Amino acid sequence: MKLYSYWRSSSSYRVRIALNLKGLAYQTQAVNLLENEQQSPAYATLNPARGLPSLVLDDGTVLTQSMAILEWLDETYPTPPLLPPDPILRAKVRAAAQVIASEVHPVNNLRVLARLKAMGHDQTDTVAWMKHWMVEGFDAFAALISPTEAFSFGASPGLADLCLVPQLYNARRWGVDLAPYPRLVAIEARCLALSAFDAARPEAQADAT
Amino acid sequence: MKLYSYWRSSSSYRVRIALNLKGLAYQTQAVNLLENEQQSPAYATLNPARGLPSLVLDDGTVLTQSMAILEWLDETYPTPPLLPPDPILRAKVRAAAQVIASEVHPVNNLRVLARLKAMGHDQTDTVAWMKHWMVEGFDAFAALISPTEAFSFGASPGLADLCLVPQLYNARRWGVDLAPYPRLVAIEARCLALSAFDAARPEAQADAT
Numbered sequence: 507m508k509l510y511s512y513w514r515s516s517s518s519y520r521v522r523i524a525l526n527l528k529g530l531a532y533q534t535q536a537v538n539l540l541e542n543e544q545q546s547p548a549y550a551t552l553n554p555a556r557g558l559p560s561l562v563l564d565d566g567t568v569l570t571q572s573m574a575i576l577e578w579l580d581e582t583y584p585t586p587p588l589l590p591p592d593p594i595l596r597a598k599v600r601a602a603a604q605v606i607a608s609e610v611h612p613v614n615n616l617r618v619l620a621r622l623k624a625m626g627h628d629q630t631d632t633v634a635w636m637k638h639w640m641v642e643g644f645d646a647f648a649a650l651i652s653p654t655e656a657f658s659f660g661a662s663p664g665l666a667d668l669c670l671v672p673q674l675y676n677a678r679r680w681g682v683d684l685a686p687y688p689r690l691v692a693i694e695a696r697c698l699a700l701s702a703f704d705a706a707r708p709e710a711q712a713d714a715t
Numbered sequence: 716m717k718l719y720s721y722w723r724s725s726s727s728y729r730v731r732i733a734l735n736l737k738g739l740a741y742q743t744q745a746v747n748l749l750e751n752e753q754q755s756p757a758y759a760t761l762n763p764a765r766g767l768p769s770l771v772l773d774d775g776t777v778l779t780q781s782m783a784i785l786e787w788l789d790e791t792y793p794t795p796p797l798l799p800p801d802p803i804l805r806a807k808v809r810a811a812a813q814v815i816a817s818e819v820h821p822v823n824n825l826r827v828l829a830r831l832k833a834m835g836h837d838q839t840d841t842v843a844w845m846k847h848w849m850v851e852g853f854d855a856f857a858a859l860i861s862p863t864e865a866f867s868f869g870a871s872p873g874l875a876d877l878c879l880v881p882q883l884y885n886a887r888r889w890g891v892d893l894a895p896y897p898r899l900v901a902i903e904a905r906c907l908a909l910s911a912f913d914a915a916r917p918e919a920q921a922d923a924t
Contacts (some may be wrong), residue, residue: 554858555814555851567803570859573782573817574809581802593790594776600783605764608782612821621847631834638830642764649763650779 507532510552510560512539513711514679516611516672517572518559522711523668524576526702528583532561536713539616573607576665588665599659599666602650606669610643614676636680640673644687653689656696663697671697675708716741719761719769721748722920723888725820725881726781727768731920732877733785735911737792741770745922748825782816785874797874808868808875811859815878819852823885845889849882853896862898865905872906880906884917 509525509532511518525532537543537558544556553560553570561569569575580588589596612618614636622632651658651666658666674694677684684691697703708714718734718741720727734741746752746767753765762769762779770778778784789797798805821827823845831841860867860875867875883903886893893900906912917923 555818555855557818569803569806569810571810571813571817573813574806577809578802578806581805593787594778596790597778597783597787600786601778601780604780604783608780608817608821609764609766612817613827618822621844625836625840627834635830635834646764 508562510535510537513708513714515558519672520572520668521559521575522706524579602666603669605646606673610639613639637682640677640682717771719744719746722917722923724767728881729781729877730768731915733788811875812878814855815882819848822848846891849886849891
């Protein structure tokens, strides 16, 4: 498998963690978002939404959208599971994951920031914008997860943790105060102590600068 | 079941369609987004992300996040299916659905528009913002779906169609030119000819004004 990825892309980071947790070997093809490589005609043919990541299987099949890729990985390589077996608990894990994947990340990605800058906003405005959506998202995420277990929903990391850890990385980059979220920071520390998360960290990628 | 819904909320609209397709009876509890009812303490207790929809099951379990609710509905009430059985095709349906659910809708919802207005933008700016993300999303969606089948991915409607139809409703409200998307408009017409979609339309809801 080949993963089209950018070191700081949090949706790429989610999929890197999952591939590592599942013990799957993959090559990485860097796509530099800062140089708009995702807008190249060649990449747009691969991924019409021009986003990251894309996962190309050995038979050439191209999968896009991180949350769809994660569901496919869990269906195809079920061990260790990213989702629990109980349908209600699956829905709760997916809901927490989607607070980050659908409510925070899309409003904070590079193309949105570029648009805000094109509309005349400076760095102060964009930092305030980033922080606003992250704080709203972390408040909701913290209220939706289990209050006591080692990870967001159990004794092993799952889909919600895969979304949380990259978003906390972003939060630190943008200066979000994480003091109100000790539970989230504790989960993050347990995740990053695992080699699957550690090897997926942005700084561990070959295209990190 | 009770669905907390707003007539024009496209994520509520998705879930209304799915409940109807599955033949499930439900009550509707209107939450008026224009009056910020989703910010009330009572609603925030139910749904910490203060979004719509929320689905309250008969035993009091609360499910949130439309895409998590749709996956739960499909796992729990599998007929008719919203996703095909083949894992690769499931991933492709989910990817198209998420172009709308993760890339268009979150950037265009009311709370983002309110924030843009608070940052000094007028109606002209917000209309341009809305159209920009919808056009990008429809371009990607059209490239990701089947080019020939009756619905986005087959002979019956599924998860991608449930996301498409409410987004096209929004597109018309905001004046997006749909002439470049004859395939999407044809799929929409086939969907709206079905009673499950027709009964879920915003105008058919009791809280429509």
